[in-house]
Amino acid sequence: MVDLPPVPGRIVGLPRDERGYPVPAENAWVRGKPQLALQDFRRSGALWAAARCAICGLALGNDGPYRLFSDDEVAPTLKVGACTRLDGPGHRECMLFSGAACPFFVSPASRRSQDHYEVSKGTKRGTRASLIGFERVLLAVEQEPPHRVSFNYQGVVENLSFELGKDLTPQLSTGEPPTGVASIRMYWKTEPEIKRAWNRTLEQARRQGIATHPGR
Ligand SMILES: [Zn+2]
Secondary structure (H helix, E strand, O other): OOOOOOOOHHHHOOOEOOOOOEOOOOEEEEOOEEEEEEEOHHHHHHHHHOOEOOOOOOEOOOOOOEEEEOHHHHHHHHHHOEEEEOOOOEOHHHHHHHHHHOOOOOOOOOEOOOOEOOEOOOOEOOOOEEEEEEEEEEEEEEOOOOOOEEEEEEEEEEEEEEOOHHHHHHHOOOOOOOOHHHHOOOOOOOHHHHHHHHHHHHHHHHHHOOOEEOOO
16 A cells, blocks of 8 residues: 555544555545546536535635646746636645645656546646645636536635655644544545536526636
C-alpha cells in the first residue's frame, strides 16, 4: 500500500483506491471503480454549488477556497490575480494533503497520466508547483447540454510555492474526523446517484441564477 503523509481528519473517511490513495469527491467512478486521474465536471459543479470541498466533500466553511497549480499555471494566475479553471476549489488542508500525496504534484518530473481537462496526457508538472488561496470562486454553468462547468477564481490571498510534495508534509497533521452536521459528506459512487445530484444542481442554477454562460 502507498505510504501517505499525515491524513487530515476530513480525509480519513474517504473511500480508498486499490493502492490506498483516498479518492476525492470530485473524481469519477466507472463501474464501481474510482478513477483518480479523472475528474467529473458534474461532481465538481454539484460540490461547489453546495459550498463543498472538491476533495473531501464536506462543508467548506472558512478553510478555503484553494487549488493546486502546476508550474506553467502559476505566473499567469498571479499576474492578474485570477484564473478560470475547469476543476473546483477545496479546503486549504485538503489541497495541502493532495499536494503532498497526489502522484502528479509530488515531484517536478511528474507527468499527467491521463488527459486532464485541457491539459494533455504526459504534460509535466514543472519545477515548482503552488497551493493558491482565493477570496472567492464563481461557478459558471454552460446553458447547453451537457452543461459543462468552469470556475472563476478571483483575488489571490496566499501563494505557497513548493518543489516536492514532502515540503508540504510539516504543515499537515492527522486529526479526528469531524462529527455531527460537519461530518455530512457529499459523495457519489454510482452513476444514478451523481445524475440525481447533478440534475438538482442544474435546477438550482436555473432557479437561483448561478452564473451561466453560452457553450464554447
Ligand atoms: Zn476538504
